[in-house]
Amino acid sequence: MRYLVLALVCLVAVIAYVQRTALTVPTKTIQEDLQIDERGMGLIMACWYWGYAILQVPGGWLTDRIGSKPALVAFVLMWSIFTGLAGLAGSSTMLLLIWSLMGLFQTGLVPGAAKTIGGWFPPTGRAFASGMLGASMALGGAVAPLIASKLLTIVEWRQMLGLYVLPGLVWVIIYANLVPNRRGTQASAAPIGETLRRMATNTPMLLLCAQQFFRASAMALFFTWFPRFLQETRQVTQTESGELAMWPGLAAMVGGVLGGIVSDLLLKYTGSRRISRQGIAVAGMAVCTVLAVAAYFAVETETMIMLVSMAAFCGTFGGVSGYSVCIDFGGSRIGTVISTMNMCGNIGAGLFPLAVGILVARTGRWDLILPIFAIIFAIDAICWALLNPSKPLFEHDDAPH
Numbered sequence: 001m002r003y004l005v006l007a008l009v010c011l012v013a014v015i016a017y018v019q020r021t022a023l024t025v026p027t028k029t030i031q032e033d034l035q036i037d038e039r040g041m042g043l044i045m046a047c048w049y050w051g052y053a054i055l056q057v058p059g060g061w062l063t064d065r066i067g068s069k070p071a072l073v074a075f076v077l078m079w080s081i082f083t084g085l086a087g088l089a090g091s092s093t094m095l096l097l098i099w100s101l102m103g104l105f106q107t108g109l110v111p112g113a114a115k116t117i118g119g120w121f122p123p124t125g126r127a128f129a130s131g132m133l134g135a136s137m138a139l140g141g142a143v144a145p146l147i148a149s150k151l152l153t154i155v156e157w158r159q160m161l162g163l164y165v166l167p168g169l170v171w172v173i174i175y176a177n178l179v180p181n182r183r184g185t186q187a188s189a190a191p192i193g194e195t196l197r198r199m200a201t202n203t204p205m206l207l208l209c210a211q212q213f214f215r216a217s218a219m220a221l222f223f224t225w226f227p228r229f230l231q232e233t234r235q236v237t238q239t240e241s242g243e244l245a246m247w248p249g250l251a252a253m254v255g256g257v258l259g260g261i262v263s264d265l266l267l268k269y270t271g272s273r274r275i276s277r278q279g280i281a282v283a284g285m286a287v288c289t290v291l292a293v294a295a296y297f298a299v300e301t302e303t304m305i306m307l308v309s310m311a312a313f314c315g316t317f318g319g320v321s322g323y324s325v326c327i328d329f330g331g332s333r334i335g336t337v338i339s340t341m342n343m344c345g346n347i348g349a350g351l352f353p354l355a356v357g358i359l360v361a362r363t364g365r366w367d368l369i370l371p372i373f374a375i376i377f378a379i380d381a382i383c384w385a386l387l388n389p390s391k392p393l394f395e396h397d398d399a400p401h
Contacts, residue, residue, distance in 0.1 A: 001180070002120045006129055008175050009113045010136035012076055015167045016109050017140025018147060019083045020048065021223045022164055023099070025148040025242050026157040028228075033157075036092045042357020044096045045224045049350025051103035053343045059107035060339025061192050068115040068335070073176050075108025080168025087161030110342045111335035118327045118334045124268050127276070130323035131260015134316055135253040141223050142249020149242025195336050204388050205337075208325060209344040211383035215285070215319050216345030217352045218376040221369065222248050222312065224353040232366040234301045244305055251309035252316040259284065259317035263324060273328070277321040277389045284318020285381035287311075292374035296367070308370075315377065318384070329393035337393065 023030060023045070031041055063071040082102035089095035117129040151160045199205045221229075226248070227241040236244065259280060266276035288311045295307035322341065330337035360366055 005116060005120055005179055006132060008171070008179065009072075009116055010132050012072070012168075012171050012175070013109065013113065013133055013136035014140035014143075015171060016076075016079070016106055017137050017223070018144045019080065019164050019168065020103070020106060021141055021144040022083065022086075022148060022161055023157075024224060024245075025145050025227050025238060026152055026160075028231075028238070029152075029157055030095075034089070034092045034095060037361065038357045039361045040092055040357075042225075042354045044092070044099055045357075046350040046354035047096055047100045048103040049220070049346045049353075051100035052106055053346035053350060055104050055107040056111075056339040056343030056346065057196075057336065060111035060335040060337070060342075063108065063111040063115055063335035063339070064333055067181060068112045068119070069175070069179055069181055071108050071335075072112035072116070073172050075105050075112065076168050076175075077172050079105035079108075080165050080172075083168070084162045084165035087158035107339065107342075111339040114323060114327055114330075114338040115334045118330065123328065124264055126327050127263035127267065127320060127324040128260040130327065131256045131258070131263070131320040133256075134260070134320050134323060135256035138249050138252035138256055138312075138316055140249075142246045142253060144223075144249075145227050145242035145245040149239045153239070192336065195333050196340075198393060199337065199340055202393055204391070205329065205340075205393055207383050207387040208322065208329075208389075209341050211281070211380050211387065212322050212341045212345035213348035214376050214380040214383065215315065215322070215348075217348030218373050218380070219252075219312070219315055219319075220349035220352040221356075221373055222252070223349075225356050225369065229366050229369055230301075234304075236301070244301070247305050248309045248312035252312040255284075255313035255316035256320050259320040260324070262317075263321060273325070273389045277325050277328075278384055278387060281318040281321040281384040281387075282381055284314045284316075285377050285384060288314040288318075289374050289378045289381065292370055292377060296370040296374070311373075311377075321384075321389070325389045328389070 027041055030036065036044070059075070079102050082098055082105060086095060086098045086102060089098055113133050117126060117133065121129045148160065151163065155163070222245070227238075227245045230236050230241040230244050231238065263276045263280055266280070267273065270276060291307050291311035291314065295304050295311065298304035298307055323338065326338040326341050327334055356369060359368060
């Protein structure tokens with residue numbers, strides 16, 4: 001049952017990422033239909049992340065209060081409905097509003113999934129489970145451009161969004177009927193005020209939030225502007241950009257799986273969270289920085305895609321530590337802790353597409369994206385180098401087993 005639950009949680013992560021990246025491939029068509037420039041499209045993408053960020057802490061608290069199963073069912077149902085409603089938008093303002101609401105409801109994904117993992121897996125299995133979750137997010141982000149580019153050859157972007165409602169609805173029915181409640185996934189009565197005060201005054205927690213801000217900001221490239229970046233800098237078609245944009249996502253998926261496996265093995269044999277969590281994170285972010293710089297200077301498109309894909313692999317290989325450290329930190333308050341970290345990440349992720357849109361509108365240069373990507377990951381490596389993940393944040397909690 002443990003691995004069936006993990007499989008279903010991973011499946012909904014794939015569905016969520018396919019849905020949330022639905023606007024990336026048809027950006028030109030959407031802009032033409034709704035008369036939006038790059039700055040306006042960047043704002044719509046940014047507002048999704050900001051909507052996602054605004055309800056992170058309330059969503060995590062709600063998950064802790066009512067339990068992960070009812071929270072996941074409710075959130076998945078609502079965000080899937082709003083995915084379809086976005087296809088009915090008749091103006092840029094309406095699209096911005098609906099897409100922001102879709103982001104608001106997707107806040108339930110990470111705290112619900114993390115609380116589920118914390119309740120079903122022991123400490124030496126949580127990095128693997130977190131890695132699978134991260135890999136599933138990456139898989140969703142990877143296949144989303146390909147799925148969209150293929151669907152857009154037979155339907156318009158509005159009909160595509162309507163079709164994207166169906167997987168979420170089917171998942172809700174299956175999960176509600178198959179998955180039992182379990183100790184550690186049920187409601188917690190921990191007071192929100194004391195929880196937030198403890199997090200706000202804890203240096204490792206602040207650094208954990210900072211690293212997520214920078215890592216999620218850089219990784220947002222693959223869920224927002226990357227297909228368009230390829231179209232503008234490598235002169236590929238919309239369909240080709242969707243196919244090429246798949247590779248960094250697939251590499252990120254593999255990185256998340258291997259990162260989780262390596263992290264748990266290191267924890268098992270060394271007993272050190274500094275080596276197993278912090279160590280692979282610092283190494284992953286540092287190598288990612290170097291690869292992104294190399295990709296900037298690559299002449300051939302294939303070489304550039306290979307280097308960017310390797311960078312995405314390293315980013316998720318080390319990035320899995322953020323989720324496993326949060327689960328270790330959180331005890332019975334996993335939902336609130338991980339949603340706080342995720343909120344910071346999505347504030348950064350929302351700033352990235354907006355900044356790119358403004359930069360391109362002012363300079364006309366799409367090629368500057370990769371140097372910015374590299375700089376952000378370099379800062380992220382520094383955050384991890386300063387972070388000590390050894391001491392639990394809520395060490396006296398009755399942690400899930």
